[in-house]
Amino acid sequence: MATIADVAHEAGVSISTVSYALSGKRSISPSTRDKVEAAASKLGYRPHASARMLAANRSNIIAVTAPLHADTDHSAHMQFAMEVTQCAREHDYDTLLLVHNDALEGMQRSAATSLADGIIVLDVDAHDDRAALARTLKCPIVFIGIPEDTTGLVCVDLDFEAAAEMAIDRLVAAGRNNIGLISHHQETLERESNFPLRFLHGFRKHAADSGVASAIAYPTEHRAHEAIAALLKELPDLDGLVLNTSADVAASVTAALAELGKSVPVDVSAIAAGVTFSTHRFPLALDTIPLDAHASCSVAVDMLVEMVEDGLKPPATTLIAPTYINFGSVTSSTASVIPQVN
Amino acid sequence: MATIADVAHEAGVSISTVSYALSGKRSISPSTRDKVEAAASKLGYRPHASARMLAANRSNIIAVTAPLHADTDHSAHMQFAMEVTQCAREHDYDTLLLVHNDALEGMQRSAATSLADGIIVLDVDAHDDRAALARTLKCPIVFIGIPEDTTGLVCVDLDFEAAAEMAIDRLVAAGRNNIGLISHHQETLERESNFPLRFLHGFRKHAADSGVASAIAYPTEHRAHEAIAALLKELPDLDGLVLNTSADVAASVTAALAELGKSVPVDVSAIAAGVTFSTHRFPLALDTIPLDAHASCSVAVDMLVEMVEDGLKPPATTLIAPTYINFGSVTSSTASVIPQVN
C-alpha cells in the first residue's frame, strides 16, 4: 500500500503538495501536478479511507436503514436500497446497510461514532420509532416515506394523494364512473406502513369530490379474485379499477375479470398506481403511475448530501409529482378498443 | 462528541488506560475500570469510528457485492444481503453495499483504500468477472455461490447437486418413477447464473442413476401451466415433480395441475428444491429443500471474519448439506392421501 508520503517522495515534492495536487483544493503548477499524478499512478496510490475520514472529519458513507417486516415487499426494498446506493456513488458516497432488529441501535451507532455522515430511512411507518430517534440525532437524516408526525424531519416521497387523484381523473376522463380500488392486504395496513393509507385517503377524498361511485377492497389472498368479487358486490357496474396493491394481486386482475366475463380495458379500465413493479410483463400491461424508486432516492440522496456538505437545511417534506405510463389499459367507455400502445 | 481524552480526564486516568479498560486488552484494576466506565457513560462516549480504524488498521466493515441483473430475483437477493448484514453484526462488523455497475470498481476501491476488511460476493455467475478480480486482490473474499473455476477462491453454497438427489430420492421412495423438473427461465440459464445449472446437472445424473423416467421443462411465463404441459407431453405418466424455479411458477403448479384434472400430492407429488421462497402460503404448501440464506450467509461470514482476523485460510469450496421440510406434498403412490402436515 503506497502512502501519500511515498508519492511525495517519488514526485520529489512535499506531502501537502501531493494532497493539494490530488484534491485540487489549492492551485498547483501544472508541471507539479503532472509529476504528482505520474507518481501516484506509478505507485498505484489510493488514499487510505480511514485516514482520510479522520483528517477530513467525513466518512463519505451514508447509512440506509432497511427494515424487513414479515410482510415487507422485499423486491421493492431491494430496489430502493440499490437505488440509494447508486445515487450515493454519484456523489462519491458509499452505503452502509442497517438491518431492522438493529435499526435504532444502528442509526445511533453510525451517527455517534461518525461512521456515517448521514442516514436514509426506508419503509417508514405512520408511527415509526425511527422518527423519534431522528429528532434526537444531530446527524443529517432523510426519510423516504412519510410518518404521521413529520415535525423536525426531512421527508421525500411520491405524492400518493396526487397519484390517486391522477388515477381517478384518468378514469373519469375516459367516462368511467364506477371506480374500484384494490388496496393492500389488511396486515400491511395494520402495520401502518404509511403510503397505502395516504393513497386510500387520496382515493376516498377525490372520488367523493369527483362525484363518482367508488368502492374499496382489501385482498385476502395473493391474487385478485376475492377482491374483485368484493368490489363487484358493492359496485355491480364497476368500469374502472385502481390498483394500489402487490404485484401478484395486480398481475391476476385481468384473469380474475375474464373469469367473470369482463374484459380489460373495455368493460373495466385499469390503472396500477403507486406501485414499484412494472406491468409490462403482465398478460395485459396496465397503465401505471409508478412509485419510482430512482426518482425518490435520487431526490433524497441529493438532499442528504447537501445537508452533509452545506450544513443542515430546514426540515420539510418533498412530495414527488406522479407520472403516467400509458399501456392502453384505459379506454373511453363509449369508444371501441384502442390498440395497445407502448 | 466526547473523545477518549475527555473520558480520561473525567476518570482521572491516562488515555491509554481508558483504551485498555474499555477494550480489555490489558489487565486493569476493577476500581479503575469502574471509574472509566462511569466516566464514559456519563459523557456518552463513543469511540470515533475512523480514528479507531486508522489506529487499529481495521475498518470492521465488510463489503457485499449484490449485482442486479434484469432477471435477478430481488427478493432472494435482499434476503441474502440482509442475512449477511445480520451475521456480520454478530461479529461487530458493518456492511457496505456495492452495486452492480460498480461491482468491480467497488471491490477494488474498498479493498485498495482499506475501506472494507473483506468482501462477500453474491449471485455468482458461472463465468463471473468478480472471480478473476478476486484472485488479484489480497483482501479476504468469500463467494456465496460457485463459479465454474474456483481456483484460488473461497466459496460457500448449498449443495445443489445433493439437493436434486434428495428430491429425487424422496419421490422415488414414495414410488414415483416419472419425475419432471421445472427449472428456471431460459434467460436465467443463459446468463449462467450457476446454481440452476448445478441443480440441473445433479437432477439429470441422479435421475439416470436411479433409473427413473425424467423430463425437464423451462418456464416461459410467470406461471407453471406451459411448463407442466411440456412435461406431460414428454412424460404422460408424470407422478413426481421437482421445482427448482421461481416463486410465481412454483405457486401456480397446483392450479395448473388441477386444470388438467391432476391433484397434488396424490396424482403428482411435488417438492420445491433449492429455492429461497417459502411455500407455506401457497394454496397447497409444498415440501421444500430450501436454499436457506441464513445458513449460507452465516457460514460465509464466519469464514470471512476468520480470514480477516486470523489471516488468510486456504481456498476451498464449502457445500452446505440440504435439509428437508415436510408439508405433506409427497405421498406414496400406492397409499391414500395423507393429511397435510405443518
Add this chain to the structure above:
DNA sequence: CGAAATCATCGAAGCGCTTCGACAACGACC
C-alpha cells in the same frame, strides 16, 4: 528477605491524511 515475576498505569509514537499558516518568488502598479 532480596530477586524475580506480575500487575496496573502512563507516556509517546504512530496510523495516513487534510489543512492552516508561513514564506519565497514573481509580477504588477504607481
Add this chain to the structure above:
DNA sequence: GGTCGTTGTCGAAGCGCTTCGATGATTTCG
C-alpha cells in the same frame, strides 16, 4: 524601486485512537 498581491510550495499541527515499551508498585517464592 519599493509596496502589494498572487501563486506555488512546504512544514507542522492535528484528527482520535491503539499499542508498545517503560516504570513503579505489589506479590511470589526460594
